[in-house]
Amino acid sequence: MSRTEAAPAQARGDLTERLLAGLPAEAVLTDPDVTASYAHDMASFCPAGAPAAVVLPRTVEQVQHVMRTATELRVPVVPQGARTGLSGAANASDGCIVLSLTRMDRILEISPVDRVAVVEPGVVNAALSRAVGEHGLFYPPDPSSWEMCTIGGNIGTASGGLCCVKYGVTAEYVLGLDVVLADGRLMSTGRRTAKGVAGYDLTRLFVGSEGSLGIVVRAVLALRPQPPRQLALAAEFASAAAACDAVCAIMAGGHVPALLELMDRTTVKAVNDLAHMGLPETTEALLLAAFDTPDPAADLAAVGALCEAAGATQVVPAEDAAESELLLQARRLSLPALEAVRGVTMIDDVCVPRSRLADLVEGVARIADRHRLTIGVVAHAGDGNTHPTVCFDAGDPEESRRARASFDEIMALGLELGGTITGEHGVGVLKKEWLAREIGPVGIEMQRAVKQAFDPLGILNPGKLF
Template sequence: MSDLTDRLLRGLPGAAVVVDPEVTAAYRHDMAGFCEAGEPAVLVFPETVEQVQHVLRTATELRVPVVPQGARTGLSGGANAVDDCIVLSMVKMNRILELDPVNRIAVVQPGVVNAELSRAAAEYGLAYPPDPSSWESCTIGGNIGTGAGGLCCVKYGVTSEYVLGLDVVLADGRLLTTGRRTAKGVAGYDLTRLLVGSEGTLGVVVQAVLALRPAPAPQLALAAEFPSTDAACAAVCEVMAKGFTPSLMELMDATVVRAVNEMAQMGLPASTRALLLVAFDGKDPAAELAAVGELCRAAGASEVVPAEDRAESELLLQARRLSLPALDRLGTTMIDDVAVPRSRLAEMLRGVAGIAARQGLVIGVVCHAGDGNTHPTVVFDAADPDESARARQSFDEIMTLGLELGGTITGEHGVGLLKREWLARELGPVGLDLQRRVKEVFDPLGILNPGKTL
């Protein structure tokens, strides 16, 4: 280890190289449960591209694994350390380098926090739409690594649709520039899209060119209470089939509604088996809400409450924002991230309810209903080995269910360590073989975030 740190210090300031085990221990893992984390040899905080290149060259020469990290808000173990690795924290490369309202782009370093970019863009009447729930703390580099989504994906799409170009340091220290700054461009293979969602296994992002959009108008929301998740999912299908494009469409099952009620006294009736939240930010959101409200009633909604202004909308949406904190109060939580076709959302929710009953566990489901991305959250007592085992079994059964319904094992959280074995099942042998070959091209020694995804 002394040789490694000595070599790193040749190209990094002393304060950027940390070996104190009490400090490095805090950087061993992200927020995922059921994922192992190793003991890093050293933690580094580069501030320039050249320093990142030095770290990667050193790692290649000494054959030392490197685990890139952002804010460690991930939920799949993708940022977890492996034994004797270099943990490469990118949080100090946190500058917005350029914000161009004419070309509607931002050029940022990976440590920029999502919310900070959003606020900076807002000063120009622009917006960076991807909005993960951890947007106040997660970094753009981490968002790119996982291909993050958010509440607004149903209308505005996910991270991959906003990354125009990247500067990436490869395993051997070379600097690769991909993509473009123009609105259009189809020259060569799309390496930018390949790198988005690669979870630090192909290279280390040191700069990103991001597309911005005109800031949307304030949204208006409604809350619709349903006697069953089937009825709520039927309403979701009707909204989409009729051609509406809401800016947000979120669904909470009875378990989540009950947890939120207990935590925040929201006053939702105990008979509510599903709560659907729909918002619009177009030219006439009130008219769109009225039409969607009628669709909800026709699908069986027992109550439809439209907001009259932005303040009321925020109050309605507060229930959704409290979902995970409310479940966290019930015990240790394990969050899944399975996306299915919208048309099969009701089957997914019924299946999860069956798994919960069979395993004797609390499993609450909140989902981005507009794009079929569900977040079943298993609640259990981590101190109880039997309950922990049943929680893990429930997680696996949920993954199986999602694949059987034509879905995917992750809509926005990434594969990391948590879902590595499931990736092979989803891709199949040919897809897995090709992905491993791509990995070998970028990282022939296998030092970049080893053990993750593949």
């Protein structure tokens, strides 16, 4: 039997009974109509299998029981959060146990003195942000899906968000983890102290591992003091290249915006069509900048001047925090708005050096023209992380073929420009081939060796990454 092959029929037939020996009945779902709803995340073009069971534990001990059972029966386990991912990393494999951690949703501790929060993996990102805000604290990572996505999923994919340009990504805020290993053992990594360098940094190893090395059941997260409310501006440009020139000028000038986001004309129109927000559709690119400094108006004025020098046709500062939030809401709506254009999207996640941002955006436009497709570009421009979004009709085989070809060409362009195939969405199923191209055969060999050390039977999220 291969490492990821399903268990013999007799053992598999015993799976539900064995799970129920350590779990309440309501925590084990086997109705195929119900389990099918847990089969995949939000990514298109990613295969998904049929789970044998979906388990919704509430305690660490229940997770350990699931993993011990899976190890004994050689049944694959696919960990899941809210399934808002965009790479197929949470997609089920045939006959697997889907381990949904959404019911482990307690905030166990918030410490203003240590500036940490201790949470279970099912805590929703926005819920944590609001809870720590009541203590005058701030948890910076804020993916666009922050009202739905869970901390466990954020850790699994090493997610980013709108404010990464100033505050960094999830990995920089995970201090320590409790992890249930493939055989059911519980391991703690990291610390809750401000400093600590004891041994290998296994905490960082688990962040971004997409559930392939262990199940995160508890996380110690770093917090910051709550900053002042953001104040934003919108700058219109006659070309995406001019907007990218403004981004380079802002960053080279030493400014530290809380966010610096780019929406191209296609994205702006899509957001207006979806939400009727009145964004300026005459512009080729809309740049959003925000500061949460003690004097944001002065910072916005300086950045506005740089935008005008780069060729902005109009610069409009928000008058207050409410107007600023409206601009940020427009940015958060970008992906659902683009999905509504043709019904289905393939969302790329290419990150390039800031100095090559214009080359990437212009290259995507050429790819869209060549394949006769609508491709909207939205970007965390301040850190070079772009999300070219291919809009297509999944019911049209020829258009679907062109969509897949354009997606691959965008990834190839990103690597050519010195970038990476994923800045925050992860590899999952969607980019397995491209991970191998990016890190090379020696890199893949070493990653497989790490996987073998933590999961010798290959039962944790098989078929993902490589």
